[in-house]
Ligand SMILES: O=C(O)C1=C[C@@H](OP(=O)(O)O)[C@@H](O)[C@H](O)C1
């Protein structure tokens with residue numbers, strides 16, 4: 271499907287969807303435990319994949335509406351009956367679809383099974399790096415292989431991994447650390463993760479530690495990484511998911527570049543949490559937007575203004591890169607997005623993809639291995655056909671660009687918003703964006 275976006279102004283209130291990261295962790299933590307109701311989950315393709323994995327391991331996972339009826343979409347709770355401790359050996363292949371979080375978290379869980387589990391995913395997921403996590407499972411006496419021996423899925427994982435110490439690079443994916451901490455808690459000896467290189471996406475490990483603490487599982491920081499003691503039990507009756515700041519970034523960016531004169535966009539559901547992507551508020555403030563976060567009310571109000579490019583280090587916040595690149599295209603001066611190499615290992619290489627798309631829209635960019643500089647001040651953002659590359663974040667960011675481009679913008683692969691923000695286009699249209707999807 272294509273999204274057709276015409277220049278338009280936005281205003282009004284919108285609610286961001288619940289956090290994808292918290293939802294994945296809550297469902298899997300509930301699986302490791304005996305049973306939990308996860309309230310206000312993100313009901314989208316990626317967390318559904320994690321739910322299927324929990325079922326493959328012997329749990330039951332029901333996505334239900336307010337009346338407790340099972341639903342295919344728009345669930346208001348997930349009722350999880352856990353497998354309790356070590357997962358059972360799956361009867362069939364686990365399809366992680368497009369979800370890197372699912373594949374990484376489930377790889378370490380699969381390492382705990384007595385038998386072997388087979389994990390696969392779509393073409394994008396089968397091209398993402400898993401090698402360091404496979405090595406870690408093997409060094410904990412499990413078996414973990416890439417069927418193509420290239421460190422990518424399909425994967426074969428199992429053989430009753432134990433606890434112990436593992437060394438792992440920190441600059442590929444923080445999800446490796448999250449996976450090992452979550453699985454390590456149910457080993458006898460626990461797992462110590464020593465980071466061989468600087469940890470990127472570090473706030474996501476703090477999200478993990480926050481969720482685990484809420485399930486009664488202790489973790490520690492060490493001088494060289496993290497440790498989770500073994501023999502722990504995951505338990506909480508109910509877990510409430512906070513709003514998603516990565517998803518909010520598109521709504522806030524839309525408000526900053528395209529709000530109606532004298533009007534504002536107010537984003538609800540912005541309760542403080544460990545999410546690094548709440549940095550979008552600070553970045554917009556530094557760029558000159560009129561933005562205020564009422565943390566107690568969980569509301570962020572943004573009005574347009576003259577934006578100037580700034581330097582942003584996305585080491586902690588890789589998922590903001592597409593949004594920041596679009597903001598840079600609209601801002602005066604230069605937007606320098608640095609420390610971005612790990613952003614190339616996502617659903618697609620987002621550094622290259624944003625460079626290509628903004629160039630197609632008439633914007634001057636400079637791409638380097640670990641940075642993207644957008645010379646917005648020197649360019650006129652112009653409508654074009656740009657490719658979503660099957661990547662939800664590209665689709666959403668480029669749609670925001672279309673609001674202020676000259677002429678119409680077509681974004682291909684619009685359906686991929688179902689990964690993290692299924693109501694994205696309805697939400698944008700309700701704010702006044704002129705966007706149709708067909
Ligand atoms: O653990 C998580 O929930 C995530 C961690 C990040 O990935 P990396 O740690 O691979 O950078 C982020 O990009 C992804 O969207 C979600």
Ligand SMILES: C=C(OP(=O)(O)O)C(=O)O
Pocket residue numbers: 316368369370371372589616617663690
């Ligand atoms: C990279 C992302 O997620 P995942 O790693 O779970 O595919 C994302 O949502 O931007």
